Structures are given as structure tokens and as C-alpha cells.
Amino acid sequence: MQERDTDLLVVGSGIAGCAAALAGARAGADVTLATKASQPEDSTSYWAQGGVAVSRGDPEAFKQDIIAASDGLADPEAVDVLVSEADEAVRDVFVDTLDVDFDENGEAPDYGREAAHSEARILHVDASTGKHVLAPFLNHLQDHDRVEVLEDTAALDLVTHEGRVHGAMLERDGELVPCYAGATVLATGGIGACYQRSTNPPTSTGDGIAMAALAGADVEDMEYVQFHPTAFAGEDAADQGTFLLSEAVRGEGALLRNGEGERFMPDYHADAELAPRDVVARAVKDERERTGEVTLDVSPLDFAGEFPDLQAECENRGVDPANGIPVAPAEHFLCGGIDVDTEGRASLDRLFAVGECARTGVHGANRLASTSLLEGLVFGLRAGEAAAGFEAERVEAPELLDSDPDLPESFAAEKFVRLRRVMDEFAGIERTPEDLTRAAGVLRRLKGEIDAYTRTRTSRSLYELRGACVSALLVTRAAAENEQSRGCHHIADEEGAAVDAD
Template sequence: METRTTDVLVIGSGIAGLAAALGAVREGASVTIATKSTQPEGTSTWWAQGGVAVTRNDPAGFEEDIQAASSHTADHTAIEVLVKNANDAVRDVLVETLSVDFDSNGEMFDFAREAAHSTDRILHVDASTGKHIHVPFLNYLAEREEVTILDDTAALELIRHEGRVHGAMLERSGDVAPIYAGSTVLATGGIGDLYSRTTNPPGSTGDGIAMAALAGADISDMEYVQFHPTVYAGEDPFLLSEAVRGEGAVLRNGKGERFMSAVHKDAELAPRDVVARAIQHERESTGEVLLDVSSMPFEDEFPDLAERCAKHAVDWTSGISVAPAEHFLCGGITVDGHGRTTLDRLYAVGECARTGVHGANRLASTSLLEGLVWGLRAGSDAAEKEAQPIDPPELLTRDPELPGAFVHDKFVRLRRVMDDYVGLWRDPDELTRAQAGLRRLKGEVDAYTRTRTSRSLYELRNASVTALLVARGAAENEDSVGTHTLISDDKSNAGVISR
């Protein structure tokens, strides 16, 4: 790689990063997008199913639903930013600029309803909305002469000095070089690689969070890890959108009993944290939970999901076996309403950012919207700065290559700790053990990163840093709320926690 200079460096190519790039370009800035992905499928945005929630004509109702889903822990100011900008951002970018062909009923959009929403307000394209947004967004920016896209490129370290970020050290095909930027936007997605079962694409190792934390940025709400309740329970798990339950599908335990009506007043459309705990409880009590789609035209309403079921030899007419899986991090790098972190000229948007809008639990179909709204605002703000090159950090490669299975084996160990101790339920004593184990793991990894530089090693470093932040946040929070569920010895009532 060669040393580069750009007005705005965006690290990540999901909807949040692309929106940041668009916001900066509209202000006349040059933009470089660095992404580990080599194809659209490498980002969480591409895999997003449900859709994009919009305000329509009921801002108060939207705000109330976000707060209720978060157990009233979401930041009011952040909610106002999201709700106030939702309609305009979606209309401007997704409808008018990208011409996303959202499902419609004649001339009107076919707004869907998902869990914890009080009304139909979700724009969608079948059950694969993400890829219908992501592909045209990538293509649109790739055609702009102000934009350079570096794929198969990883950010290893932020370039910083005295509280200011000046760009990042990038790696591609083993070569490492600095890229200097007036502003740097982290849009690196989630943390799915920290768990054995996740809806995230491979490579979701918490890179942006770890780099920001190591550079001294504030990180918050890391304990709020959302598990999606309905993920195929077999090998190669895949998400079954809440839109399916919104259209009438119900959940049945191993005895064939529908159980959600006894757990929450909204039954299958309760907030995600409630449904996930209930499903796990029923799986442990009765052996299985099935998503029963027999009462609806599943193949007609969700052809993409029916095709996925067929690919996995799942007979959906008999019900689809589901279990919770890690899905979304509600916390992350602390930012304000324009994506500004606590470090000068460093921004964060999307899942790696903690805007405060989700609190302890995210409302369905708000993640794409959050990425779009904060991405546009961050990109516009970031465009005002000029690059100031400084001496880059020295990343050493002076020792022999890593042992062949080093990274794989360490990830197995990390995931075992996270699955066992920092999952859907957390025990305070187990969280103490988790931190001790993760600190030992991080120490072992650090010993290698001091003298070796490789993408896989830095991803492992990032994952170990991020895992420790999650475990530490969970141990320090004594309030059992939302996705952070504390329980000592008995999980028997965990599935029927309701509000």
C-alpha cells in the first residue's frame, strides 16, 4: 500500500459508513472508504431483513415505542434526533437518491409492523431489505470521482497525537501504510465474532470499538448486547425476521404450546429481550421452540426466507426450530448527535457507536435508520477539517509468523468465555471469572502484537479488547434491565420476566 491523504476517511462500508461518505461528499470533501469486505455480503447491512422504521405522521408514538422497548433507558435527546430526521433522511437518500424499490400496495408503501411497534411504520423489500439498500448505495458512491473505495483493506491502528486523530494505519495483502485524513469516521459494525452463534457476518470483531478505546475515546453501555430471539437453531444459523411474527406467526414450545401470551401482553411482538429470554427458557424446559407459520402465506409473503429454509432442508410447514443468537450491540463508542467522539476529529456511526437511542434494548428496524441518520450528520460535520500528516505509529514485524492455529484457538477460547458467562443471562460471580479469563487472553495476544503485524492478529486483539469491555460493563452494572439480565443461581423465572 502507498501513503494516502484524504479529507474524510470512512472505515467500514455498511449503511452508516456509506451515509457518512455521502454526507461528506455533499459538502465538497474527498472521501476514502476502507473496508475489510470484498463483496457486499461482508457487511451487516447486506444481511438486514426487516426494514427501515420511519416516523410517518406520529413522532410521539415512535418516540414512545423506542423508550418502551429500551425499558425507558434510551437517551431522550438522541431519540429526538432519530425521529425528527427519519422521514427526511429516508426520503432523500433511499427513495429519491437511490430509488430503493420498497414494497408497496398499489401507489402506497406497504408499511409493516414488528415487535414492540405500536403501529405499521416499517418500509421493507420482502425480508431482505438490507441488500436492496446496500448494493445501490455502494454503486452510487463508486461512481463518484470524489470517492475512493479500498476493499479487502483493514484498519489496524488509529494515528493520533495529544487527543486528536489524524487517520489510520491500513493493511492490504500484507502491506501496511498510513492514510492521513482531516476526519476519521469509524463505521465498523458489530461484535458477532465474540459469540459462537450470531447473525453478523464473519469479521465482526469490534475493530472500531477496540481502536477507539485504545486511543483513549470514551466507551459506554457495552453490557447491552442484544440477542435476536428467532434465529434458525440448526447449523449455519440464519435470521427469521420479526416481520414474520408481525404477519401472524406464533411461537410454540416442545409440547406444542403457545407460550408468549403468558409472558407479555404483546405476546410474540414483545420487545426482543423479553422474547429471547422466554424462548431460551422454553428450550431448556421443553427441548425446542418452533416458529409456527402455518396460519399465514409464508412462501408468498417471505419468498427469500422460504428459499433459505429449503436450502437448509427445513420443512417450514411443520414449524422452524429457533433459538436466540447474538445480534446487535446497543452500546459502543460514545458519540453526540453528530457522531463526534470524545477524541478530536474522530467520529463513530452505526453499530460501533453508542448514540444513546437504543438504551438497554433496541427497537426492531431502527438500526438501518440510526446508521443512515447519524452517518449523514457525521459526514457533513467531518467534511470541514483538513488532513495534517504526523509521524505514524511503528507497527513491528520482526518475529516469526504466528503458530498455525494460534488465532483460531484463541477465538475458540474467547467465545467459550462469552457464551458461558456473558450471554443472555449473567451471574455476578461468573462475570468476575469472565474478566479474569479475558484479561489473561488479552495479555497473551498483546505479547504477540508488540512484534508482529497481521490482520488476523489485530482482529483477535480487537475482539479480546471488546470482549473485556463487554464483561467489565456487565460486571459494573448492578441493574438488571433490558438485554442485561442478572441472575444468581436460578434461571427458572428468567423466561417470564414481563413488563
């Protein structure tokens, strides 16, 4: 790679990054889209199952559902933007530009319903919506005259000078070069790599959040880490990884049963299986601990016919859905992140953030189902347009050492095991002040060990580890400072058991 100048640098190729790149190009900017991904499957957006929620002409009802699911902590102004622009953004990009064929019921859209939605308003393609919108989006940008896509390219640090962001240091195949940009949009996704069980791909290492925080940008609501209640928990999940059983399955009538065969959700919430995610996740955790397992009973619906991809995935794992699908909570989505306004502007000049790495305020303490693709699309379009029009200025770039061949390959892997054990034990679905104090102490020591390496050498795996560790520290610190149990941040009534996380 060579040093480059660009009007707009977008880091990340999920829906949010693609939307920002498209809007920037439409506004006349020359756009560089840098992504760690080498294929669409490396992005969290690809794995979004349920679909994309729209207002169906009733933005007020949609707004009230979002605020209710957020435990009352969503920012009303940000929610107004989301619900008022939802229908037009989906029609403009997904339908008119990308020609996505959403499922239909006859000649009308087949709107789905998921947990905490008061009505059916979710456009979908089977239960694999993400891949059906992301793949054509990436193809569209690859062919765009104003967009250059750099695959398998990681951003390691921001280039800053006197409070302004001037681009980022990019790495590919061990080469490190600065990319100077008029404006920079971070769309790097979430922090799934901080936890052992996550629905995110391995690339979700918190890079953008860490880079922004280390550069001095404001970060908010990091304590609100959402766990999805129904991730596959079969015998091979530990080796082959988990996969998501979409809330759309429960929306179509699937039931949760404990190890004694009892349906338990009516005892936890009036909306039973369609209660907000944080409620269902804690209930599933409790019932697994009490009775040994929880299964998703799909017998009330035509599972194979309505969810063929999930049926195939179960069969590949040797599970017959007719006998119930074993499930357990898994880390799913970060509701907080880099604090931004309604156009994606962060607190540092010419830095923008969109998607899961951004804290737009629409999710509050808990995200409503099928709003992640929508948030990325709406605010990605807004940020891309707002970030266009700046010219790149060259300043002194950070001195990052060339990749060190002597860095042990096992170093990052071993440290990740330690980090995940800490987060699973001390900063998971339920927390206590004592556990969070333990976690922060271990993570501070871990970050010190990582920093000792980054002062003498550079590698992508090392910087991904740094990103995950910084993000984990931000989660534990925010959780420790927030004494109010709300939504995804649930403070247990009793002190958790002490575990030697070192």
C-alpha cells in the first residue's frame, strides 16, 4: 500500500459503513472504504437475521416501542430521526438502489413481528436478511466511480492534530501507511470478541471505539451490553461456535421450555416470549441454572418452511428442531459507544461514527429487535452526507513500528482467553459492584502488558487485542459508575461468587 489522500475515509463495511460511503459519494466526495473484512461474512451486518423494522406510516407507534424497550432511556430526538426517516431510507437504498426482494404475502410485504414490537412492521428475507442486503450493497460500492474499497485492511490508529482527526493509519499484509482524509467515519461494529459466547463474527474487536477513546473522543453508555436470549447451545457450540435463533421464530409462535419441559416466560413477563430481550435473556439464564437447559420449541410453526436457513443449520449440527433446539444467551449488541449527534459527529473535529460502534441514543438501556440495520442505514446516510465536503490535510502521522516477526503467535490468543474469562465471569448478564471492581483490576493489568508490546512492535492481532481490552475496560468502568439497574445493565441482588480470573 501507499500513502493516500481522500475526501472521506470510512472504516468498516457493514450496513452503516456502506451507507456512509454511499451518501458521501452521492454528495460528491471521493471515498475510501477500508475494511478488515475479506468477504461479507466477516461483517456483523451479514448475520442480521430478523430484518429491518420500518414505521409503516405510524412513526409515533414505532417510537413508543423503541422507548419502551430502551427502559425509558432512549434519546427522543434521535428516535424521532430514526422513525421519521426509516421508510424513505429503506425504500431509497434497499429497494430502489439495491433491488432487494423482501418477502411478500401475496402482493403485499410480509411484515414480521418480534419481541417488544406492538405490531408487525419488520421487512425480511427469510431469516437471513443481513446477507441479502449487505452483499448487493458491497457490490454496488465496488462498481461506484467515487468509491475505492480496500479489503483486508485494518485501521490501527487515528491520525490527529490539535483535536482534529486527519485520517487513520492503515495496515495490510504487514505494511503500515497513513490515509489522510478530510473526514473520517468509524463504522467498525461491536465488541463481541470480549465474550466467549457471541453472535458477532471474530472481527468484532472494538477497534473503532478504542481508537476514538484513546484519541480523546467522548464515549457513553458502554455498560449497556445486550445479550440475545436464544443462541444455539448444542454440544458442538463450544467448538464450532454458536449461531442465532432469530426472535422472528418466537414472533411466529415458538415457545421457550426449561429442562423440565415447562414453558416459563409467562411467569417472568406479561408479554412472555415477546418480552424485551434483556428480560428474556435473564430468564433463560436463570432457568438453565435451575433446570439444566432451555430449549426453543418450534412445534407450533412450520419451522422448516418459514426458516429454511435455520433448519439447515440445525441439521448441520445434528439437531432435530422437532425435538427442541437448545439455546442460551450470548453477547449480541453494544447499545453504547462513541458519543455522536444526529449526524454522526463525535466530540473530535471531523470524526464521525455510525452503527454499533456509535452511541446515537436510540437504544438507551436495551435495543429493540430489528433496529440495528435501520440505525446503521439511517445514521450512516446522515453521517456520510455531513462528512462530505472536507479536504484532506497532511499532518505528522503516528510512528507505528513495522510488524515484528518475533511476536509470538500465541500471545494475542492467550490474552484473549484471559480477557473473555474476566468479562464472562464479572461483566456479563448480571453484575455486582464487587465483581466489576475485580474485572477492572484484571483488565488494567492486562492492558499494561499489551501496552508494553505496542511500544516496541506492531501487528494487527496485537492492536485488535488492544481494542478489545480498552473496550472491555470502558464497559466495566461505566458499569461500576452506574448504580441503577436498567435494561441490559442488571445489578444482581447478591454478591457474585469470587473467581480467580488471573
